[in-house]
Amino acid sequence: MRKKRNHFLLLVPYLTVSILPLVLFFSKGIQSLINSETVKTMQLMDQRVIVLLLKTIFYSFSVAFLVLVAGTFIGIGLMSMHKAYRKFFMGLLILLIPLPITIHSLIWMNIFSRFQWMPLTGWGISVLVQTVAWLPLGTLIIYDAMTKIPKGLIEVGQLFSNDLKVFFKIWLPQSKTGMKIVTLGVFLMTFNDYSVPSTFAVTTFPMEIFASYSISLNAGDAMITSLPMVFLGFGLALPLMNSIKKQFFSGPSTRDDTFIQEIALLNKYLSKITMLIILLIIVLPLIALFQNTRFSSFSLMNDGGYEILATLWICFGGGLLALPIMILAALFIVHHNNRHSFILLLILLPTLISPALIGAALIHLMNRPIFREIYLSHLMGMLAVMIRFMPFGVLVIVAGLKRIPEDYMAVGYMTVKNYKKPLTRILLPLAIPSIVIATGMVFLLGIGELGTSVMVLPPGISTITVRIFGYLHYGATELIAEVSIVVIAIIFIIEFVLYILIRKGFKSLRIGGRYDSSK
Amino acid sequence: MNRYNNLFFILMLTLSLLLLSSCQSDENTLIIYTSVDRNYSEQVFNDFEEKTGIKVLPAYDTEASKTTGMVNKLIEEQNNPVANVFWNGEFAQTILLKEKGILAPYKSPEATVIPQNYKDDEGYWTAFGGRARCILVNTDLVPPNEYPDSFADILNDEYEPSKIGLAYPIFGTTATHAAAIFAEMGALEATNFYERVEERGVRIVDGNGVVRDLVADGTLIFGLTDTDDALGAVNKGKPVKIIWPDQGEDQQGTLIVPNTVAIIKGSENNKNAQAFVDYILSEETSDYLFEIGWIQGSTRAPDGEVTILGEEIKTIDVSLEEVYENIEKTKEVLGKVFIR
Numbered sequence: 001m002r003k004k005r006n007h008f009l010l011l012v013p014y015l016t017v018s019i020l021p022l023v024l025f026f027s028k029g030i031q032s033l034i035n036s037e038t039v040k041t042m043q044l045m046d047q048r049v050i051v052l053l054l055k056t057i058f059y060s061f062s063v064a065f066l067v068l069v070a071g072t073f074i075g076i077g078l079m080s081m082h083k084a085y086r087k088f089f090m091g092l093l094i095l096l097i098p099l100p101i102t103i104h105s106l107i108w109m110n111i112f113s114r115f116q117w118m119p120l121t122g123w124g125i126s127v128l129v130q131t132v133a134w135l136p137l138g139t140l141i142i143y144d145a146m147t148k149i150p151k152g153l154i155e156v157g158q159l160f161s162n163d164l165k166v167f168f169k170i171w172l173p174q175s176k177t178g179m180k181i182v183t184l185g186v187f188l189m190t191f192n193d194y195s196v197p198s199t200f201a202v203t204t205f206p207m208e209i210f211a212s213y214s215i216s217l218n219a220g221d222a223m224i225t226s227l228p229m230v231f232l233g234f235g236l237a238l239p240l241m242n243s244i245k246k247q248f249f250s251g252p253s254t255r256d257d258t259f260i261q262e263i264a265l266l267n268k269y270l271s272k273i274t275m276l277i278i279l280l281i282i283v284l285p286l287i288a289l290f291q292n293t294r295f296s297s298f299s300l301m302n303d304g305g306y307e308i309l310a311t312l313w314i315c316f317g318g319g320l321l322a323l324p325i326m327i328l329a330a331l332f333i334v335h336h337n338n339r340h341s342f343i344l345l346l347i348l349l350p351t352l353i354s355p356a357l358i359g360a361a362l363i364h365l366m367n368r369p370i371f372r373e374i375y376l377s378h379l380m381g382m383l384a385v386m387i388r389f390m391p392f393g394v395l396v397i398v399a400g401l402k403r404i405p406e407d408y409m410a411v412g413y414m415t416v417k418n419y420k421k422p423l424t425r426i427l428l429p430l431a432i433p434s435i436v437i438a439t440g441m442v443f444l445l446g447i448g449e450l451g452t453s454v455m456v457l458p459p460g461i462s463t464i465t466v467r468i469f470g471y472l473h474y475g476a477t478e479l480i481a482e483v484s485i486v487v488i489a490i491i492f493i494i495e496f497v498l499y500i501l502i503r504k505g506f507k508s509l510r511i512g513g514r515y516d517s518s519k
Numbered sequence: 520m521n522r523y524n525n526l527f528f529i530l531m532l533t534l535s536l537l538l539l540s541s542c543q544s545d546e547n548t549l550i551i552y553t554s555v556d557r558n559y560s561e562q563v564f565n566d567f568e569e570k571t572g573i574k575v576l577p578a579y580d581t582e583a584s585k586t587t588g589m590v591n592k593l594i595e596e597q598n599n600p601v602a603n604v605f606w607n608g609e610f611a612q613t614i615l616l617k618e619k620g621i622l623a624p625y626k627s628p629e630a631t632v633i634p635q636n637y638k639d640d641e642g643y644w645t646a647f648g649g650r651a652r653c654i655l656v657n658t659d660l661v662p663p664n665e666y667p668d669s670f671a672d673i674l675n676d677e678y679e680p681s682k683i684g685l686a687y688p689i690f691g692t693t694a695t696h697a698a699a700i701f702a703e704m705g706a707l708e709a710t711n712f713y714e715r716v717e718e719r720g721v722r723i724v725d726g727n728g729v730v731r732d733l734v735a736d737g738t739l740i741f742g743l744t745d746t747d748d749a750l751g752a753v754n755k756g757k758p759v760k761i762i763w764p765d766q767g768e769d770q771q772g773t774l775i776v777p778n779t780v781a782i783i784k785g786s787e788n789n790k791n792a793q794a795f796v797d798y799i800l801s802e803e804t805s806d807y808l809f810e811i812g813w814i815q816g817s818t819r820a821p822d823g824e825v826t827i828l829g830e831e832i833k834t835i836d837v838s839l840e841e842v843y844e845n846i847e848k849t850k851e852v853l854g855k856v857f858i859r
Contacts, residue, residue: 121722201724203723367596375601455592459551459552459601467557
């Protein structure tokens with residue numbers, strides 16, 4: 001009994017930082033609703049709201065479906081490439097992941113505006129841009145799933161059929177877990193985003209939540225309006241938990257690149273088409289950005305130099321503070337051996353809540369005399385980054401921990417009586433690459449954070465993303481281009497540093513020479 | 520094990536550094552929350568700092584939060600206020616903050632020349648400066664004899680509806696304008712008007728800045744926006760012209776959207792806060808705001824007449840309070856009309 005309580009303590013820091021503010025805020029919202037004279041629940045039955053909700057579901061599904069199709073195509077293309085090319089093109093895709101989605105939409109709007117025949121508003125362009133924005137992440141998840149197909153299955157299939165048949169009948173269906181995660185994940189992320197649709201004059205359900213908060217200035221109203229989204233999110237996320245466990249929490253992968261590379265059809269055409277697509281989605285935006293930048297007057301360094309430093313500081317602090325919390329939460333999940341889907345869902349909860357509501361929740365919790373110093377510090381920005389992006393970091397660390405062969409820990413426990421030693425000498429050192437990736441992820445995603453930061457950043461402190469939005473309203477295309485280039489450059493440098501760290505980490509992590517990272 | 524101790528020590532040191540370096544302790548500071556575009560307000564804060572030596576710690580809103588971010592934050596902070604002053608780019612939300620008991624009264628000596636209809640009787644807020652709602656026309660696409668001259672022209676069959684732009688009338692100054700129309704026309708007629716706008720397929724876009732950009736690049740033939748946004752296109756040499764809508768004798772006129780400034784409850788005795796209110800209401804600052812392009816007119820005329828860009832224009836005959844009283848209902852009704 002005592003042992004169980006101790007393990008629950010591992011989750012307490014995560015619950016305190018991420019979930020407590022939301023619970024307190026929601027209870028305040030419910031209280032204000034009970035006190036309110038208006039019966040707001042009727043709002044949910046409004047025909048207009050239902051139509052809007054259905055429209056948004058269809059919109060999000062269109063994006064998810066396109067990401068699935070294109071991501072699978074590019075994923076196969078990546079696998080059919082030569083190893084050296086694959087690394088390069090995967091690097092390009094990883095570079096695009098942390099780019100704020102609004103920058104994606106602005107860049108593509110700029111590109112499309114050069115073609116007179118291209119409609120700059122409406123569903124078509126909005127779906128297309130949102131698909132391109134989610135494509136890098138979607139592709140890499142599908143690719144990851146494709147690398148986990150047991151080699152034995154392929155070999156058995158090859159005994160009876162040709163490679164192409166094995167590819168369609170065995171190999172592709174075996175990747176369905178990753179595909180499911182991508183489809184539902186992209187669906188949920190699109191479902192929660194209004195920035196891209198609104199850029200292209202498409203109204204979606206999150207706009208309704210925003211309008212509700214704007215009209216009533218009452219968190220209770222906003223919460224009621226967001227209930228269909230939260231329920232739908234939960235409804236979809238719950239069955240997703242098993243897929244997440246299967247995809248991220250499964251053991252070491254068995255790659256079978258040679259099988260794919262032996263299929264001439266894929267090798268000959270698909271890899272080249274894939275290279276072209278990836279180059280298109282990264283080179284075209286870069287050309288558009290450079291064309292709009294006046295390099296002679298890089299005014300950003302005068303105006304936004306402080307914000308760049310503040311952004312790096314906030315993201316660095318957020319990543320660092322998140323580190324122990326994510327490790328503890330991941331250890332809790334690993335210890336419970338994936339039994340509790342509910343706990344996993346609780347950890348992912350902040351990803352289902354509107355960023356503005358997370359901001360309001362943080363203010364509600366921290367705006368007290370006792371927290372005054374924290375409330376007026378960069379720590380508020382760090383907390384925003386942590387709450388929003390720690391869930392992804394926890395998943396990455398759990399995935400890393402799960403890939404460590406169980407035998408190592410078993411041997412550790414057999415040789416020493418101390419419970420903690422195998423943990424600190426075997427498990428954590430071997431998980432360092434995933435810990436670095438998770439921290440880097442919180443850092444990188446934090447650069448594009450806006451919805452929560454804009455509410456919680458104290459006076460006198462601002463981030464580069466907040467400044468970008470200031471420029472947007474001003475219509476300063478060249479400034480936006482400059483900022484975007486700087487953001488991309490920062491992301492590139494950080495990713496490069498992380499890559500070096502992870503490589504070094506792998507090389508140095510050997511237990512008496514027995515652990516070989518290449519396996 | 521030594522290696523882990525060192526690692527732990529470094530981690531703790533970094534965390535302590537994070538905590539310590541983040542705290543702000545300067546006393547000669549003033550915390551100002553503003554919904555005014557940063558490009559303008561930043562210049563004003565710099566000017567104020569230069570003149571008074573008081574350091575401003577600003578918190579800016581963004582267009583992404585539709586200028587309600589700061590108001591939401593002030594409401595959330597009600598029990599433990601952080602801000603000393605709120606400088607708002609419009610007036611309705613400021614009146615709302617007064618209703619919610621978030622503001623403190625202060626009657627600035629600089630406000631004596633401002634007409635009574637532009638300030639609160641008890642001194643909770645003062646309006647100053649002014650932007651106006653205007654029609655921005657693309658002169659390459661519309662010949663002068665076909666320029667629209669009324670807000671109602673967005674329903675005129677002579678113009679292709681998909682080539683006319685309007686920002687969402689539930690956010691920002693477009694919402695304030697809609698509330699003024701509701702107050703002037705009556706709720707029924709105004710609702711009917713906006714329903715026809717929606718049915719007709721007029722392009723509803725994400726903000727006045729977008730209306731300006733789409734008119735300037737020729738995607739739209741004309742759109743309704745604010746003078747500060749419109750001037751951005753004029754100053755860049757785009758083929759556009761600003762038109763004051765509804766200036767005829769039997770027409771309603773356009774809406775003037777003044778800025779408002781107020782002191783937050785708890786800072787009523789803060790000399791720095793009072794100094795900023797005096798500064799922003801002064802004639803010198805009014806000229807400066809005009810010069811940098813944030814305002815296009817002044818409320819300092821004793822007769823209450825407002826000139827925008829040097830022209831005396833006819834304005835909608837409703838008070839700021841009447842507009843405020845209609846704003847919540849207007850947003851609620853128009854939310855149902857336009858968010859579909």
